[in-house]
Amino acid sequence: MQNEIKIVGAKEHNLKNIDVSIPKNKITVISGMSGSGKSTLALDTIYAEGQRRYLESVSSYARQFLGDLKKPDVESIEGLSPAIAIEQKTVSNNPRSTVGTVTEIYDYMRVLYARVGKAYCPKCGTLLVSSTVDEIIESIYREFEEDSRIYIFSPIAKEKKGEFKKEIKNLKTSGFRLLEIDGEMLDLDEVDSLKKSFRHNINLLVDRLKLKKDNFERLYEAIEIALKESGGFVDIREMDKKENVLKSKQFSEILACPEDGYSFPEINPKLFSFNSPYGACEDCHGLGFKLEVQPDYIFDLEKPLNNGGVLNMGKDTYMVKIMTQILEEYNEDPSKPMKELPDKLINILLYGSSKEIDFELESKEGKLHKFSRAFEGMVNWYNRRYYETNSKDIKEWIEKNFMIQTTCQTCGGHRLREEALSVKIEDQNIFELTNKPIDDIAKFFESIELSDFNKEVAKELLREIKLRLQFLKDVGLGYLSLSRTSGTLSGGESQRVRLATQIGSGLTGVTYVLDEPTIGLHSRDNDRLIETLHKLKDLGNTVIIVEHDEEIIKNSDYIVDLGPAAGINGGEVIFEGTVQDILKKPGKSLTGKYLTGKAKIEFLEKKREKNTKEISIKGATHNNLKSVDIDFPLGKFIVVTGVSGSGKSSLVMDTLYPALQKEINRSRVVPGYYKEIKGLEYVDKIISIDQSPIGRTPRSNPATYTGVFDFIRDIFSQTKESKIRGYDKGRFSFNVKGGRCESCKGHGVKKIEMQFLPDVYVTCDVCKGQRYNYETLKVKYKGKTISDVLEMSIDEASEFFKNVSFISRILELLKEVGLGYLKLGQPATTLSGGEAQRIKLTSELRKRSTGKTFYILDEPTTGLHFEDVKKLLKVLDMLVEKGNTVVVIEHNMDVIKNADHIIDLGPEGGKNGGKIIAEGSPEEIVKQGGYTANYLKYFLNHK
Numbered sequence: 001m002q003n004e005i006k007i008v009g010a011k012e013h014n015l016k017n018i019d020v021s022i023p024k025n026k027i028t029v030i031s032g033m034s035g036s037g038k039s040t041l042a043l044d045t046i047y048a049e050g051q052r053r054y055l056e057s058v059s060s061y062a063r064q065f066l067g068d069l070k071k072p073d074v075e076s077i078e079g080l081s082p083a084i085a086i087e088q089k090t091v092s093n094n095p096r097s098t099v100g101t102v103t104e105i106y107d108y109m110r111v112l113y114a115r116v117g118k119a120y121c122p123k124c125g126t127l128l129v130s131s132t133v134d135e136i137i138e139s140i141y142r143e144f145e146e147d148s149r150i151y152i153f154s155p156i157a158k159e160k161k162g163e164f165k166k167e168i169k170n171l172k173t174s175g176f177r178l179l180e181i182d183g184e185m186l187d188l189d190e191v192d193s194l195k196k197s198f199r200h201n202i203n204l205l206v207d208r209l210k211l212k213k214d215n216f217e218r219l220y221e222a223i224e225i226a227l228k229e230s231g232g233f234v235d236i237r238e239m240d241k242k243e244n245v246l247k248s249k250q251f252s253e254i255l256a257c258p259e260d261g262y263s264f265p266e267i268n269p270k271l272f273s274f275n276s277p278y279g280a281c282e283d284c285h286g287l288g289f290k291l292e293v294q295p296d297y298i299f300d301l302e303k304p305l306n307n308g309g310v311l312n313m314g315k316d317t318y319m320v321k322i323m324t325q326i327l328e329e330y331n332e333d334p335s336k337p338m339k340e341l342p343d344k345l346i347n348i349l350l351y352g353s354s355k356e357i358d359f360e361l362e363s364k365e366g367k368l369h370k371f372s373r374a375f376e377g378m379v380n381w382y383n384r385r386y387y388e389t390n391s392k393d394i395k396e397w398i399e400k401n402f403m404i405q406t407t408c409q410t411c412g413g414h415r416l417r418e419e420a421l422s423v424k425i426e427d428q429n430i431f432e433l434t435n436k437p438i439d440d441i442a443k444f445f446e447s448i449e450l451s452d453f454n455k456e457v458a459k460e461l462l463r464e465i466k467l468r469l470q471f472l473k474d475v476g477l478g479y480l481s482l483s484r485t486s487g488t489l490s491g492g493e494s495q496r497v498r499l500a501t502q503i504g505s506g507l508t509g510v511t512y513v514l515d516e517p518t519i520g521l522h523s524r525d526n527d528r529l530i531e532t533l534h535k536l537k538d539l540g541n542t543v544i545i546v547e548h549d550e551e552i553i554k555n556s557d558y559i560v561d562l563g564p565a566a567g568i569n570g571g572e573v574i575f576e577g578t579v580q581d582i583l584k585k586p587g588k589s590l591t592g593k594y595l596t597g598k599a600k601i602e603f604l605e606k607k608r609e610k611n612t613k614e615i616s617i618k619g620a621t622h623n624n625l626k627s628v629d630i631d632f633p634l635g636k637f638i639v640v641t642g643v644s645g646s647g648k649s650s651l652v653m654d655t656l657y658p659a660l661q662k663e664i665n666r667s668r669v670v671p672g673y674y675k676e677i678k679g680l681e682y683v684d685k686i687i688s689i690d691q692s693p694i695g696r697t698p699r700s701n702p703a704t705y706t707g708v709f710d711f712i713r714d715i716f717s718q719t720k721e722s723k724i725r726g727y728d729k730g731r732f733s734f735n736v737k738g739g740r741c742e743s744c745k746g747h748g749v750k751k752i753e754m755q756f757l758p759d760v761y762v763t764c765d766v767c768k769g770q771r772y773n774y775e776t777l778k779v780k781y782k783g784k785t786i787s788d789v790l791e792m793s794i795d796e797a798s799e800f801f802k803n804v805s806f807i808s809r810i811l812e813l814l815k816e817v818g819l820g821y822l823k824l825g826q827p828a829t830t831l832s833g834g835e836a837q838r839i840k841l842t843s844e845l846r847k848r849s850t851g852k853t854f855y856i857l858d859e860p861t862t863g864l865h866f867e868d869v870k871k872l873l874k875v876l877d878m879l880v881e882k883g884n885t886v887v888v889i890e891h892n893m894d895v896i897k898n899a900d901h902i903i904d905l906g907p908e909g910g911k912n913g914g915k916i917i918a919e920g921s922p923e924e925i926v927k928q929g930g931y932t933a934n935y936l937k938y939f940l941n942h943k
């Protein structure tokens with residue numbers, strides 16, 4: 001049997017016809033610079049082919065999807081088993097998807113609650129127990145003494161209004177004699193009806209007897225009759241000779257409350273599913289939230305109603321005309337700012353009024369329409385339009401501009417119907433339990449106490465639940481809750497959730513392809529992740545990891561290093577072998593040089609001016625933040641650190657960033673709660689630079705995003721040929737008519753729709769992929785057409801335009817951030833997250849700085865090689881040297897050691913985090929202690 005995956009002639013994207021062998025049942029790391037071809041080899045070649053083979057092997061049904069998978073450009077791959085990819089993306093944006101559902105732990109818990117959970121009345125909290133007739137009689141003999149005078153009642157009504165004529169008549173016909181009505185025993189012959197407006201308690205006396213063993217059959221028959229007449233209830237009372245109640249006990253053969261008659265539905269796993277109509281809250285349909293129109297998003301109170309006061313609505317629209325006449329009805333001037341209007345009138349515009357108003361509206365044809373009606377209010381109008389329309393566009397428009405998510409008032413955000421939330425195990429309903437951190441859930445199941453019978457029932461369920469919870473803890477996610485929505489997870493968290501799920505599935509003989517599992521993981525948690533990866537291997541699987549983390553690389557079995565550089569300068573195998581081999585003889589491998597210490601990320605030479613200005617936040621309590629007071633010194637490189645789940649994103653991305661957006665940019669965002677923010681006068685711009693694409697279509701590229709293409713088009717429009725032809729710079733845009741190829745609309749490719757198969761893109765047969773028409777391509781600058789320039793790499797273009805300062809400056813910046821290998825016209829859709837982020841940084845660097853910009857980056861080293869991190873640090877340093885402030889959330893110690901100021905959160909994740917445990921320079925952090933300090937100490941000692 002072949003013990004390796006042998007790849008021959010891989011040419012996908014920038015791979016240069018490479019051959020490589022990867023050992024099976026081992027952990028192999030594929031490393032290299034950003035853009036060197038790592039993901040192309042791992043995901044676009046190995047995983048893509050493994051997925052195809054899996055679909056071919058399972059069934060004829062699965063094979064129908066083969067057409068949806070692109071066949072990788074490779075001559076042959078031998079020894080490859082079915083492949084599963086665990087990538088850097090969120091599990092799902094579906095609000096119904098949670099950590100619990102993705103890992104299937106919630107499915108096991110639903111069964112557990114259905115089998116061993118105890119039901120309580122949602123109204124009064126009484127424990128509900130159903131019993132058979134045999135069990136009821138057994139309980140009576142056990143709880144009442146022999147020779148007791150027993151009265152057997154059938155509860156007919158409890159606190160119900162009505163005359164009960166029909167019920168009384170039926171009881172008389174059935175031969176019953178005595179009825180207890182509101183505590184008084186009456187002969188049925190004396191009763192015909194009751195007072196209709198009163199709430200009555202009615203109990204039918206079925207039998208009375210002395211409790212003896214030889215009365216068993218009579219007792220059995222009486223119990224059956226009582227249960228039948230009441231619909232499942234029986235009330236047993238022990239009476240003395242004066243008919244005073246000595247003892248009372250209620251029983252039920254159904255799950256219903258003996259106190260208030262509340263009838264419980266059948267308890268099965270569906271009852272606990274918020275994705276099933278049977279278990280979901282009827283009001284929010286299991287989402288836990290509702291979309292509602294936000295009144296603050298409707299008007300701009302600084303402007304007049306008839307001149308921009310109604311947001312996202314033209315001043316001549318129907319509703320604006322209606323509201324203008326409402327103001328006139330109340331003798332108010334619609335041309336004055338809305339903030340000057342009485343609050344009562346603003347309330348009418350928002351929520352309406354029952355008062356009928358006479359309206360006059362002129363149609364487009366000039367015809368006058370008169371009518372009278374009450375005004376429903378803009379909030380109600382938008383709500384009605386949203387829920388009544390069938391137009392997806394209108395729904396999306398209203399959602400985007402006017403609505404916010406609010407917690408469902410019916411279920412309190414718990415997603416389930418009240419009966420499901422009334423079933424408990426050790427006083428915890430299923431929502432309360434899943435809403436705890438995974439660490440706490442694991443403790444709950446370790447200490448759970450069940451009866452012998454329930455232990456046997458729950459044995460296998462508990463084993464699966466405990467095992468999967470442990471896997472989540474092993475990958476450093478113990479701070480998450482099972483109720484956490486998948487869409488709110490970071491890329492690293494969602495990847496590790498899937499990793500834990502795969503281990504829990506127990507598959508063997510699979511090729512797992514992981515794309516940077518260390519994203520978002522503190523150095524402290526690396527050991528547990530490495531242990532988890534070895535568990536995956538020990539199950540009999542092959543693990544292939546795209547990774548830059550030094551610890552992961554050193555703990556792997558095999559390394560494949562691609563390079564020597566990135567893009568067109570990458571795609572070659574520089575090294576393949578064991579960790580020991582690369583440490584002994586790294587050769588040309590840049591990764592090897594960093595691993596051996598021959599290359600390293602040096603400390604930056606900082607030239608910061610002293611600055612006492614700062615942004616201060618007081619009393620931040622979002623998520624797990626413990627009323628945090630924190631200062632962000634301006635003009636500094638600030639790194640926010642801490643273990644996973646310690647509150648970094650809650651502080652920076654959910655509180656600081658939206659607070660600055662709201663206060664400085666007047667954005668309509670809702671920041672996490674804080675009491676106060678100071679220092680806003682020192683900042684004029686707030687920018688978050690993430691790794692999202694620079695554009696969603698191939699039209700966007702590095703040249704257009706950085707603005708250099710505008711200058712290039714200017715140059716082409718100034719050529720002699722352009723002036724003769726009368727071409728302006730618009731002629732050289734592939735986004736507008738004129739100079740572009742109209743056959744492909746400037747794309748260079750044509751999209752061919754294949755009905756049930758995926759769309760196919762083919763090179764345009766008219767312009768041959770050049771984007772422009774024949775006449776435009778006649779214009780040349782230094783012998784090159786505008787299309788030729790777009791095909792140049794940034795390195796080539798920098799040399800070509802070296803004498804054009806305003807172009808050369810931008811291209812040099814792109815080279816400085818390590819993107820010289822990219823083509824100027826490279827489509828945005830083909831760029832990695834790290835490449836997109838560095839293009840955004842370049843775009844910022846080219847702008848004239850005021851020195852008052854506040855930049856925020858969330859884990860900018862994601863996807864970056866050691867060498868790329870070195871370049872990134874230089875770019876961030878350039879931003880700070882201009883007087884700006886840069887705040888990054890980061891785990892990379894080479895970044896942390898170069899900070900001017902560190903804010904370390906912790907001490908742990910989840911509920912045990914959310915505190916500032918250290919702040920100051922790297923040297924000061926080491927003195928204050930903590931997990932970050934322990935790892936930082938090593939890096940500072942090796943300056």
